[in-house]
Amino acid sequence: MHQTSTVIFCATDTIVPLRGKGPAGFEEFGAKLDHAGIPMVWVTSRSRLQVDEPRRRFGHQHPFIAEDGCGVYLPEDYFHVRPSKTTRLGRFTCIPIAEALPAAADALESLSEDTGVETVPLHSLAPRELEQNMELPVREAELARQRDFDELFFFAGATQADVNRFLAEAEKRKVAVRQHGVLWSLAIGASLSQCIRELSKLYDRALRSHPVVLGIATPAEGDGFLSACDRGLLLTKPSDSEVQSAEPRSAKARLLPLNAPDLWDQVLHGVTSRG
Numbered sequence: 001m002h003q004t005s006t007v008i009f010c011a012t013d014t015i016v017p018l019r020g021k022g023p024a025g026f027e028e029f030g031a032k033l034d035h036a037g038i039p040m041v042w043v044t045s046r047s048r049l050q051v052d053e054p055r056r057r058f059g060h061q062h063p064f065i066a067e068d069g070c071g072v073y074l075p076e077d078y079f080h081v082r083p084s085k086t087t088r089l090g091r092f093t094c095i096p097i098a099e100a101l102p103a104a105a106d107a108l109e110s111l112s113e114d115t116g117v118e119t120v121p122l123h124s125l126a127p128r129e130l131e132q133n134m135e136l137p138v139r140e141a142e143l144a145r146q147r148d149f150d151e152l153f154f155f156a157g158a159t160q161a162d163v164n165r166f167l168a169e170a171e172k173r174k175v176a177v178r179q180h181g182v183l184w185s186l187a188i189g190a191s192l193s194q195c196i197r198e199l200s201k202l203y204d205r206a207l208r209s210h211p212v213v214l215g216i217a218t219p220a221e222g223d224g225f226l227s228a229c230d231r232g233l234l235l236t237k238p239s240d241s242e243v244q245s246a247e248p249r250s251a252k253a254r255l256l257p258l259n260a261p262d263l264w265d266q267v268l269h270g271v272t273s274r275g
Contacts, residue, residue: 001206003207004037004207006038006212006214007038007211008038008271009119009199009213009216011215011216013156016042018050018054025265027059028044039203041062042062043196044218047146048066048148050143057101062078065192065196067088067148068190069190069191069193069194071094072094077210081206087100097198098149103188105123112157112166116200118156118157119156120153121154122151122154125145127141149190153186175187176190176191196213197228231254232253234255235258
């Protein structure tokens with residue numbers, strides 16, 4: 001690992017598509033960071049298996065955080081130091097933050113029964129039903145539901161009052177429930193900020209210094225994401241209803257328009273000029 005004064009944590013769900021090219025300049029941005037020896041950690045709500053192809057396509061070889069802060073995934077021999085608590089998942093050494101399945105599946109079933117709110121976990125669907133509900137090809141939908149920690153589900157015929165009751169009970173039980181369009185995820189112990197802290201400590205130990213932790217996020221991730229970073233860039237669109245309220249919540253963040261044609265050049269200049 002090269003000595004660096006900055007480590008970037010980048011929320012990629014809005015930026016990196018499951019198929020095809022990303023926004024103009026992003027692939028070149030990643031290559032220039034690699035050339036400068038600046039690691040960029042991907043942060044995603046997707047599963048380990050879902051991000052495998054995009055990481056290969058974009059040449060991403062650094063750690064990543066998956067399933068909404070459930071775990072930190074380390075490529076083989078990336079660090080010469082080792083964290084104290086790890087598990088092996090596929091090709092990766094994982095620092096587990098949330099409880100592994102089936103804990104989340106059991107918690108979802110219990111919450112549904114106790115609140116009387118019907119939920120449908122994705123693992124219960126037949127392949128055709130899975131494809132229809134996720135609006136993805138069968139193979140990609142199958143990868144999406146193969147999780148290490150969290151459980152994906154949707155509400156079946158629930159009113160907003162039902163959903164609110166379910167969410168209130170989940171909060172009482174300290175269960176993380178997050179919305180992704182029509183789908184929801186449930187995890188026990190997930191924490192994006194803890195993932196960032198754990199991985200930052202590893203970089204500190206490996207580099208024997210504290211590099212600046214720079215977060216790049218959209219308003220959807222901004223609250224829990226940028227508060228765990230030393231500095232932040234909040235990428236916004238004109239249509240974002242959260243833009244006006246995002247700035248005071250993320251006091252350490254600089255706002256940049258996501259659709260700016262030179263966005264990634266601006267980000268690269270900000271990173272390299274400070275470190």
